[in-house]
Amino acid sequence: MTRGYHHGDLRAALVRASLDLLAEGGPGAFSVAQVARRLGVSTAAPYRHFPDREHLLSAVAATAARDLAAEVTAAADAAGTDPVDRFAAAGAAYLRFAVRTGAGFLVIFSAELSEVDDQERTAATRALMSGWIDLVTATGDRPMQDSLHLIEEQIALAQGYTALYTQGFFHRSSVPVDEIADRVALGSRRLITGDASAP
Amino acid sequence: MTRGYHHGDLRAALVRASLDLLAEGGPGAFSVAQVARRLGVSTAAPYRHFPDREHLLSAVAATAARDLAAEVTAAADAAGTDPVDRFAAAGAAYLRFAVRTGAGFLVIFSAELSEVDDQERTAATRALMSGWIDLVTATGDRPMQDSLHLIEEQIALAQGYTALYTQGFFHRSSVPVDEIADRVALGSRRLITGDASAP
DNA sequence: GTCTATATATTGATAGAC
DNA sequence: GTCTATCAATATATAGAC
Structure with missing residues (x-):
């Protein structure tokens, strides 16, 4: 084991290495010791x-x-100005992010974090949800609770596909992630328009 | 630690105790040692x-x-004879089962089991999927691949809601599981009928 | 701020007594 | 068929040297 003194921003490096672990092996692959090992520092350093x-x-x-909010915003902007297109693109972007990074809502809103006092996290999650609410309210006026339900249903759909995809329910080699992202986009569209017609 | 000789069908007891662990703490709560401890037998016994x-x-x-197939079938039968009602009831039954037992598709079709040769399991999973395909084909003639996609989308939706519910995204105390089950039923209905109109 | 070393707990799994 | 005892890994976390 080559282990040396870490020079630089170890705090940020620990976060990045943690995300790498989640991406490669899911929540079960994360441990403080493993993160330290990956960076070549002692297990006490973190x-x-x-x-x-x-x-x-x-x-x-x-x-x-923060990363997810940025990607969802970028995907919505890339989809143009039509609110339904933007909402559908957000759903597809969520799926891609969650599959690629292993860090979707289940990590961001994990129950075991609810009692951890961390203003950075609460600010980031509030911004994430705020942007998402903007996306859905742009598609039409409706009671706030209806908007929240639409988001919940879209996330449930996208997160469900993510779990099935990453846990091996699909023959991952034969089904590209983009195909699943398209299904989430279509489902998102149907949530708003009430039918299954393509764009 | 009161530990004694186990009298009876330890094999079946191990399976039941494992399911209890999954129900109480999710996949992370399962370990062979913990299951043995719960039954009061040594860690070597399993x-x-x-x-x-x-x-x-x-x-x-x-x-x-097997349990899930039985509950889904019972829920469909209780819903009457209309195929859409039956399909929607199956989705709601899946959510209730997965929330209550912690053993949904992610456990049943877990990737780490794909290389475990177990005829009992493969027979049970085949029967489960076969019954589900019957439910969706009863709602109308369509290519088999479309039927499979409908099931996948329904399961993704239900599994996503299950994960969000059990992992604390919802204020679990203030949202009853039946309300989430109703949302899955409504979403399932929309998958078939193409709109969001209630029964 | 990072190290070495350590305490303590838990895991999956095995050997051998009964 | 279950026990006790044990092993090697791995985990979280801390104490004290540098």
């Missing part, structure tokens, strides 16, 4: 930057929330 | 009935598949 495992995971969730 | 951890999980998956 505890200089985070009081415990949960606070590291909270920082990971904050970063994931 | 290895007399299963060669390793994965074969125990495979037996758990087989039982879950």
Whole structure:
């Protein structure tokens, strides 16, 4: 084991390495010790930057929330100006992000983080949801609770496909992730328009 | 630690106790040692009935598949004779089962089981999917691939809601599981009919 | 701020007594 | 068929040297 002194921003490096672990092996692959090992530092080093495992995971969730918000916004903008197109693109972007990074809503809103006081994370998650609400309200005036339900249903659909895809229900080699992303986009569209007609 | 000789069908008891663990703490709560502890037997005892951890999980998956198939069938029958009603009831039944037991498709079709040779499990999963295909084909003639896609989308939706619900995205105390089940039923209905009109 | 070393717990799995 | 005892890994976390 080549282990040396880490020079630079170890705190940020720990978060990035944690995200890499999640991407490669899912939630079960994450451990403080494994993250340290990957960076070539001692297993004690992370505890200089985070009081415990949960606070590291909270920082990971904050970063994931910011990254996801950026990708969803970019995908919506790339889809043009039609609100339904933008909402559908957001759903597809969520699926791609969650499959690629392993850090979707289940990491960002994980129940074990709910009691971790971390303003960075709460700010990031609030911004994420706020942007998403904007996307859905642009498609039409409706009670706020209806908007929230639409988002919940879209996320449930996208997260469900993500789980089935990453956990091997699909023959992953023969079904490209873009095909699943298209199904999420179509489902999202149907949520708004009430039917299954293509764009 | 009160530990004694187990009298009776330890094999079946191990499977039941495993399901209890999954129900209480999700996949992360399962371990061979914990299952043994719960039954008051030594950690070596399970290895007399299963060669390793994965074969125990495979037996758990087989039982879950049989139980789920029975509940889905019962829910469809209770919904009457209209094929759309029956399909929607199946989706709601899946959500209730997965929330209550922690053993949905992610356990039954877990990737780590794909290389475990277990005829009981493969027979149970085949029967489960076969019954589900019957439910969707009863709603109308369509290419088999379309039927499979409808099931996948329904399961993705239901599994996504299950994950969001069990992992704490919803304020679990204030949202009853039946309300989420109704949303899955409505979404399932929309998959078939192409719109969001209630029954 | 990072190291080495350590304490403690838990895991999956095996050997051998009964 | 179940037990006790044990092994090698791995985990979270801490104490004290540098």
